[in-house]
Amino acid sequence: MPETVRGIGERLRQARVRAGISPAEAGAKLKMPTHVIEALEREDWSRIGAPVFVRGHLRSYAKLLGLPADAIAANVAVPAPKAAELVPRTYTPRMQRVVEQTGRRLVYVLITATIAVPVWLATRSHLDGSANDAVPLDGAASLTLPQPATATTADTGTASARVQPEPLVASIAPMPQRPQATTAASDLTVSFSGESWVRVTAADGSVIEQALVQPGQQRVFKAGQLGQAVLGNAQAIAVQYQGRPVDLTPYIRANVARFTVSSDGSLQPVDR
Template sequence: MSIGNSPEDDQPSIEDDRPSIGRLLHQARIESGLTADEVSATTRVRVPIVHAIEQDDFARSGGDVYARGHIRMIARAVGLDPDPLVAQYDAEHGGRPAPTPAAPLFEAERIRADPRRPNWTAAMVAAIVAVVGFVGFTLFSGDDKAGSGQVAQAPAAEKSTPAKAPAKPADPKPDPSDSAIAAVPKDKVTVKLSVLDDKSWISAKSHNGKMLFDGTLAKGESKTFQDDERIDLILGNAGAIELYVNGKKVEDRFDTGQVERLSYTKGDPQAG
């Protein structure tokens, strides 16, 4: 009779035998013949952060959102599929927060009338209708003599009408916009992202740090975000993205595979 560990104790742990994220990235970089400097130049991730991630130190990334973005960009640079590595990171670090949809908020704000702008066109039309109604009333009310007396006054009323109209001409009707994004409210910052080619990882936060979106958009997909003060963005593969800020297209040229950190406010488009 021998005393030893139970069969369960002798079984290896599947999780312990799985290579770490940093080890997989390091091995893939070596096998690809790339240096840390070359990976940094391709991904725009600083060399110290590349080395730290290869040692499974994600503290230098500045948070889970940045760590996921760095893992994705480095994995693509060394020829690995980033999705399993990000899933492994989420499993080891408590998962990621559920994204908050922003499009319904934008739709609600877009159709809301601006209460501070007076409607001069409606006011002018109401004034003209009142004058015409008064003239008509004086023409067709009372007896014949009274009616004839009122008719004599009608030209004076009609003459006064053109004098009032030029005082405040009706506002010209705006030309219809080619894009609904042109009607964004001026008291907020509105950002619209569209992926034109390949796919892109995107993170968006409000001015108070609330996560608006954290995920990957495929070709043809788009997202719209809105906040009272500021929108903070991290764009992976920024060259694949078309960006509109406050109804205007951002003309900055981003490279394919480039990671961009951007902030926009009500006074933009221009990077904060």
């Protein structure tokens, strides 16, 4: 620990005693658990967590006690936590993936053929059977009826009366329809505009990610994948669910957002 910050925990404790407040009262004012206040005064940084959490808590506690918060938080040397090793939960052999993809494509081809071939055959037979009798709709006005070749002037009126126009047939063949694509449910997206330490666990309690995330990065979680999240530096985090922004204010304490995700994707505060 640097010489400039040696004994910072004792300095915080003495300032609290001079202010006449207990650790529980200080925690209530800062909305921090009492064990966090006690860990700060003992300089037990490992009890608090990542460096970003330690500096955030120190800054808030120092401001409450009237100490130079920025100088204290900037000079504290806190060892960075070891990044958690992510182990894949399931493994699918490459040959199995190829077989599954080929099977899905064959099913699509069979469904398309089942719909398209009968329609094409019906349309073709209809067109072949009525090709000689069908004429364009816009050509009906120019259709000339045949006249007898040897009709006399006297019989012209009688022959015209006997000749009837042939019926016109208009053919409109139905076109096969493409299957409508279904829209998948939107994911839960977490965007980081500042450095933040995150701990994300699944519904069964297993750790999905525990690391220090850099600005500009983003995390996307599928429906039902995320169980509980703890996000440091909450002011630099934006959460979206189904494309709509989520207000993190109800879940933030001491600039740390804590929430659980229910089965329908809604956020709920963590019971502490």
